[in-house]
Amino acid sequence: MARQTTAGDLSYRVVLGLLSAVALLILITPVVVVIITSFTDSRSLRFPPPAYSLRWYSALFDPVQSAQIHTAAWNSLVIAVAATAISVVLGTAAALAISGRRTWWTQTLDAVFMSPLILPTLAFGLAALMFFSTLRLRLSLPLMIVGHVAVVVPFILRTTIASLSQLDRGLLDTSSSLGASGIYTFWRVTLPAIRPGILAGAFIAFMASLDNVSVSLFLAGPENDVLPIRMWGMLESQLDVRTAAVSGVLIFTTAILVVVMDRIVGLTRRIS
């Protein structure tokens, strides 16, 4: 392209560059702002903070003062692990059935399974509350796990179906023509090939469950409080600066997990 740079090209570069800079700034600033705020010494959210200290972190890690937050965090973790485990089993099985088939029923199932991503899940949260109440079930951790599976399983389905579509079918034919059973082929050929896809999906599902508001808002009670709902309460009623410390912890943990998962399964590549 040995063309001369025209005024149009120049304006293109300038506009594109400016807008990209704004976009990057908007993406990054909030994360940086939260991290700085979490080290504030003040009771307000003044930015930049007037002085720095670790007081909100020490308040957060105080087992007596922050007992409720700790319980909520633990509940969130238990729910996320369980919901992810169930979703991996159900989702991988369904992906094996759906992938590579183009019939009316696989397309219908695919649409239904993916629908929690686009439907307002808040309506589903309300529906789940009404459903469990009608069945006279007391709100509890297991019910919360059941509710979370629906909203996180699409993530696993998507990455697993994507991995399956890249699987060399010749390998499967070779395996079966060499006399391997379907199950043997699955464990020795298919599963190792699609494992990164499943893991990437499982990780996103785990984070989505940990972060879920729409379903937890209705299914959480005093006995099964979860972190996002508790944090929302801490921001809604009166400002509790410990939220900044919780946010700091969450950001650091997420960043580390993303880097680790990226090394193991190429996470960022799989998400896009």
Add this chain to the structure above:
Amino acid sequence: MPAGSSASTRRSANSEGDPPIATPRARAPREREGWLALPLALYFCLFFLAPLVLLAGISLRVTPQLEGVGLAQYARFAGDPFNWSVLWQTLLIGVKTVALTACIGIPLGLLFMETARRLQPILLFVIVLPLLTSVVVRTFAWMVILGREGLVNNALTALGVISTPLRLLHTELGLVVSLSQIEMPLMLLPLISVMSRLDPNLKDASAALGAGRWRTLFRVTLPLSLPGLLAGCLLVFASSVTAFVSQTIIGGGRMVLMPFYLWQQATTLFNWPFAATIGMVLLGAVLSVVTTLNALGRRSRALVHG
């Protein structure tokens, strides 16, 4: 592709790459039996579809004590202009957020295309990290940025632009700007995945034929990226109209939107039939927007892939 509608996008991408003839799709291998979808299908019937059917049923109850059957709740919803303004406000927030994420997302997508391959992972990390950081954390961040003594107000005061702090929190503008950052990754990821598959030769061909950068952008790159853009719009819209935490915290108590309205009716006023009706209206509104965008998406794909 984080899109629910991605299934069809992915399919079209596959059919593009596959040789057009003699694809051995006649028989799925033994291990891929169809019944493997059964457990998840059962789960969805029992714990996803059944509750939604119940929601529809409860919305048809006449009194909060769940007596009678009829359209009384829908009539109540339609009869009060306040409800219409809540619905309208909610959808408008969604549309504005989509518009802003698209305006900011497209240049970033183009930047990603032009970024050197070895720098792309860093850019992706910057995009993916906010996606996986808790929504409550990101909402909290915007509280700090937009607050009375927040980043924006303090910066503007220091620069001498303003003397009294602006009210940014609890305004519609504040909410839309915050939501556009919070939902931005949902726009960028499908957009980038479509843009990065575009043939770079097309751009060179366009330039060689004498088109300027702008012309190439509007006549070649953007039309070809339309499927990704629409998938992104879909996700951002669906997610911003139900963003309960951001709406209540950044929008504040004075701005009543559908999610808060639904939550209030269900858990403080215990009016289940009316809460269910709000839920059904929200579902219906989002579904109709999604269907429209999906139809547009199909047309744009037909355009792109001939």
